[in-house]
Amino acid sequence: MSDNLTALIAAELLPLRPEWISPQYQDEAAEARALDAQDPDLYWEWVAARQRWQRPWTTLRRGELGDFEYYVGGRINVADNCVDRWAEDPVVRDRPAVIWEGEPGDTRTVTYAELADQVGRLAAGLLELGVRRGDVVAIYLPNTIEAFVAVHACNRIGAVYTILFSGFSEEATRSRLEQAEAKVVIVADGSYRRGRVVPLLETLRAARASLSVQPTTIVFDRTGSGPVLTSGEVDYDRLVRAQTEWAPMEEMDPNEPAFLIFTSGTSAKPKGVVHSVGGFLVGTWANAHWQVGPEDGDVYWVAADVGWLTFPIQAVVGGLANGMTVLCYEGALDTPTDERFFEVCEKHGVTKVLAAPTVLRVLRGVDPDKRAAHPLPALKLVTAQGEPLDSETFTWAMEGLGAGVPVINAYGQTETGSTWTYPIYGVDALKAGSAGTPVPGHACAVVDAEGRPVPAGVKGDLVITRPFPTLARTVWKDPQRYRDAYFSRFPGVYATHDEAVVDGEGHLWVLGRSDDVINIAAHRISTMEIEEVVGSVPGVLEAAVVGVPDATKGTVPVAFVRLGQGAPADTEEAILAAVPRELGRYVQLATVYVAGALPRTRTGKTMRRLLRDVAATGRATGDTSAVEDVAVLDDIIALVSKPATTQEAEA
Template sequence: MSDSETLDHLLSSPLVPLRADWTVPERVEQLTELRNLGTDEYWEWVAAQQRWLAPWSTVRSGELGDFRYFSGGRINVADNCVDRWAEDPATADRVAIVWEGEPGDTRSVTYGELRDEVSALAAGLAQLGVQEGDLVGIYMPNLVEAFTAIHACNRLGAIYTVLFSGFGEEAVASRLQTARAKVVIVADAVYRRGKPIPLLQTLRAARPRIPTLLATVVVDRTGDSRPLEDGEHAYAEVVANGHGGLAPVPLDPNAPSFLIFTSGTESRPKGVVHSVGGFLLGTWANAHWQVGYEPGDEYWVAADVGWLTFPIQAVVGGLACGMTIACYEGALDTPTPARFYEICERHHVTKVLAAPTLWRMLRKFGDDLAAEHPLHLKLITMQGEPLDVDTFTWTTETFDAPVVNAYGQTETGSTWAYPVYGVEPIKAGSLGTAVPGHEFAILDDAGEPVPPGTKGNLVLTAPFPTLCRTVWDDAGRYTSAYFSRFPGAYATNDEAVLDPDGHLWVLGRVDDVINVAAHRISTMEIEGALTAHPAVVEAAVVGVPDPTKGTVPVAFVTLANGVDADVAREQLATHVVGEMGGYARPATIFVTPALPKTRTGKTMRRLLRDLVVHGKPTGDTSAMEDPAALDVVAGVVRAARDGSASGNGA
């Protein structure tokens, strides 16, 4: 299907009104009233839903690129997510977290119990020297301790950064070094596909490159953390030492709270900074509209804590709404393909969030398995990568539940376009409309608005509290990355189109960032890992479509003289996994003696992608310096498709 045919297909997608049994009347009335408010008036309403430790004076000052919200006020995220529910007799015994480990062990924590552990951990961290404004790294899988660690930092005003548990040594070292981490909270290991994957061991290897690190707090997940080394402290002992607790620290709502590294178009990841009050207010609103707490709900965010969606929807937004959050540690197809269904049944899950990758996987497992495990879901919501119509249709019909497709970015700190649960009509694959408090436009390359039905650059045209405030240690990069191309607007670097019903469709990246099963990866970062290997002279990485993961990285490498290609492929795949984690493993590594370049020496990656996806170039090749180089690469790709050893993937 050509690009124009694909676009016409999207724009003709029918609008499906909500069924009566999918509608929540009180939310319809509430949203109707709030859509009549101005942007700042709306955020004032959101602020009124939170508990403030000191009143604010001004809703907003400044514009995109330099703005503040609720100046003069003081607030604490942990106080709003944990304490206020623990202090209310009606909710103190409500379950906050239902956790299950991959081996089958479980734990349930009420809001009252969560408050006690968070308070004690915060006090214990303070005894280790953590103060307001210090940086704490959190390197662990989906555990209850991930919640307590984040909110202990929130409680005492420390800035936290969450590292994906799949990261290898180099990714861990570079991020914690850049962040200047003072303390790291780490699990000794994570269970994944039936075996423990060491995290503490990886951190120990990275530690010499983190000169600011004074202490490590070790969560004993597998019983394999002993003996501890110098500077390491058992999590249980830190909590016990802080048994007296620590009161929530009143914080400026614009102070930095959360640092998360996101891949950009450069090889160096950006440390995006979110604010205390901004992240709380935006994630509360996100969870409220996208999911909506209803009595008896159990909400499962089937994502990794290292993916920003989990802090947004579960750790901060979900708990700020008083929800019961389900949390699972391991692989969703382990030990059998029925694991997803069994978790939903065992814990009475009513609402689920996951990337479309999960639902493609379930579809692949078959209708018979789904029929053997009838679920009673009220809502399925997806985000992180494009949702195709076939997956939307199968999911809706199989589970008889509305499918809400949402859009946001690490930088926006929440999703901001989706059909509001229980209120708005749905269209297969679309992102609905912008929720209150957000304004956007679609522009051509000259910065002029384009009409509905025309593709263009998606930008945000007004500030909102959850939008990131800066790039860690690099304010200039913040300005250049997001506000230089379209002055007065935030550039998402995504291409989008509006259909005749006003629904938004995001079509893909306009830069070199790819999405692999909802994990954003810079192709240049993978290239950096490849070229760091002594066998590699040159490398280029592109993203290509994959029926399960959405997109996968494919690498083209030129090797040093005398290096065996077959041996190199295995070594390079292992090297990338060791440096960045398994999610970055190239699906295929093509070994080629040359790469197509422009006359200025830039590798023409779009042509490489064309060869893999279409078998031939589909765009302009006039800027190519040596057309013969493209012919060589095309021969390598054809050989791989024919099963020749010269092109076999990793």
């Protein structure tokens, strides 16, 4: 084990301060862990009993990893549990469900009763447009109340929704619509980001132009510009107002598809990961319950984009399933000034906040005098997920935000549908940078290349060893890809493709991707997907993209390219422009290195591992015995030490 790794996992256990302890969650966690120790499925029965079922299940679980079902024979509806059950509760119905603020400063609030009305009407509108159970509805919206309404309107009638990140480019949007075969798209005319309007409707129109089947488009006028609608487009507000009755509530099989979300894998084509109706509801209720600890008077801000699965997990489904008041903010956290985060917290009385570690690193860089002007006395919790959280940022957040708050660092994946290892809020001691221990109902192991468990303190591959309800069930219309991607490397267990180590006290430390998928400010993307764009630029013969550490974004991509003779003089600039244009503005290359050759193995494979080492450290720190021509590697090291074409990545 390296000295750096040894130092990392040697962090001290930080006991809970008296003001952080929650007697309610202490008692519940003890009960849940006792059930889990007896049989994890008894725990999942305990969680399910806290939801509202239309018909009870007959079999709790059937099958094993790779092919399993939960709550067999039961019937349940996500919208019923997240919206209607609270709208019918005389105590909760007038509680704010969503408090919304746009980047320009406009605000709106909807209660649970008002949200139920909007959901029921939009669901009826979808039925009017021909959407039926199992049809796909794409949601191409920024962070708005309408995103909540759209998701639960789909849940109400059993439509399968897919949320498209509002930063996607035309091509990224088109490819996902094509794979999903969306029948309807719900889109905003635009969204505000850093003082500019992002033209979502314009992008969608260009993306759908080449689709063989044109989806009906529902247009929400976010900016008030009154867009002129074209053939196949309908106005969101008119559609909702025209409905005089709510759509009927479908009784859903818990194992039916609820939604699909596209995540990049180790190939260029994104995967449409499918999550189930009941599994996602039950698991995300538990996720928010343990990670955030809902309490009376909470205002919970999930400071993330609706297109990042964390937002549906923690806000749209998990947060509302717990009857919480959720804050939804549209724009950039540093617009118009870097005090915006603090101002939003103060304005709305935020008690708990979730953000990617990147956000915490940005806040740490705000002038101390500005931070001191916003003490945030109401803040009780900061929780982070989406990428590794370094101990320095953890320690700063614990003392630098609010009057000293616990920092819950959680780990999960798009495919797991929830975070599943973290210290339980108000219950567990903390470790700076650690992802805690698996919460009830989950089990994992760290294994070597042969799939054998390794001792504490030894780095290896992180695998999940038993099923749980939120784990993805398949890849959309490609079940073999699901099996190949997650169960072929280590048969019988789920491969996370992340490296990890467990310390002597059982705490899990996730070290990063073991494949070529990288995290850019909590957005996962395959380097292969970036390489495909780089390779399409005229003059580029070969490209290799790797992720390197970045103080703000966690990871940024770097490209090594080999150009052909006669390549245009502006090829490097063309590469830098092509990547955000094709994949979205959040994906920007930090550097382009033009090399005479790229290091290869004797079998002809480009050694991206060594390129990553050199780009990050300026030297090849790993095994170089397989390099076909060491002189090529030496040239790459010399190249990295010289100035290169760069572009400042936009946060």
